[in-house]
Amino acid sequence: MTFAPPRCAAPTARLDADSGRPRPISQSAVHFFIDHFTGCGSSNRCRRRPARKRGPRERSPVPEGVNAGPIPLGTMTRHGTMILSNAQLPSGATEPKATATHTDVISNKLDHTFTSMDANQNGYLERADYESHANRYLQAYKLDRNDRRARAIIAFYQLYWLELLRHAGVDGDRLTKDQFIAAQRLAGIDTSRLNMVEGSSHAVFDCIDDDGDNEISKAEFERLLRDVWKVTAPEARETSARLDTDGDGAISRQEFIRSQREYFLSSDADAPGSLFFGPI
Numbered sequence: 001m002t003f004a005p006p007r008c009a010a011p012t013a014r015l016d017a018d019s020g021r022p023r024p025i026s027q028s029a030v031h032f033f034i035d036h037f038t039g040c041g042s043s044n045r046c047r048r049r050p051a052r053k054r055g056p057r058e059r060s061p062v063p064e065g066v067n068a069g070p071i072p073l074g075t076m077t078r079h080g081t082m083i084l085s086n087a088q089l090p091s092g093a094t095e096p097k098a099t100a101t102h103t104d105v106i107s108n109k110l111d112h113t114f115t116s117m118d119a120n121q122n123g124y125l126e127r128a129d130y131e132s133h134a135n136r137y138l139q140a141y142k143l144d145r146n147d148r149r150a151r152a153i154i155a156f157y158q159l160y161w162l163e164l165l166r167h168a169g170v171d172g173d174r175l176t177k178d179q180f181i182a183a184q185r186l187a188g189i190d191t192s193r194l195n196m197v198e199g200s201s202h203a204v205f206d207c208i209d210d211d212g213d214n215e216i217s218k219a220e221f222e223r224l225l226r227d228v229w230k231v232t233a234p235e236a237r238e239t240s241a242r243l244d245t246d247g248d249g250a251i252s253r254q255e256f257i258r259s260q261r262e263y264f265l266s267s268d269a270d271a272p273g274s275l276f277f278g279p280i
Helices: 029-036 105-117 125-139 148-168 177-189 196-208 217-228 233-243 252-267
Strands: 013-015 022-024 213-217 250-252
Touching: 105 125, 105 177, 105 252, 125 148, 125 217, 148 177, 148 196, 148 213, 177 252, 196 217, 196 252, 213 217, 217 233, 217 250, 233 252, 250 252
Parallel strands: none
Antiparallel strands: 013 022, 213 250
């Protein structure tokens, strides 16, 4: 009697960070890591095709639209790790210079956010900057500090700041721009303690949606950008028009949350949400 080898149970796909759809994983790569870290010999239980031999001058093609230049700090690699320092960069890669030929859309947006949040323009983000930003909502919408919406926005910004410090791994209570960008990118995808993207969306939307009908007018949204985020009136009008994706003259809660996801997580510079806080 012969026995068939057990079927390989290694994962064959992972979720793509941008599209949310499954992407195939090389089983040989999976087994390499399983064998390396556990020594279980899983690769002996999976029939693998022999590697294709490459000539000395042959190179793997670079997919269309993919920049083959240096990898920016804060980039999520295909193995689920984020590059936070030059020590983690692949051999031969370096931290990119700010040039027109190499741009990181998400980092550019977070650079814009840093400047808007730095209330005293001292080049650092501190707890006081987040407290000041929360107070802008109370002043713009004339909310008493005991109002449920005011308490929610204040509590959110307190937790938000603590999450940034946790991801930055710093000892002090302030962040440089580079530290903020790296920590914000991690906080945007780590929902284990705080869903930063959707939590902020709901807290802010509740402040604007005075009548609780889950819609805000374009004028109300433009007021948010002008009075809280200090965006100019023409830019605020352009952004509100882009976010009204169904063209009904109002911005629904769903449209608002989707725009926040696009701002913090999308690498598409032309996505409506990428202009949430003004042009980048």
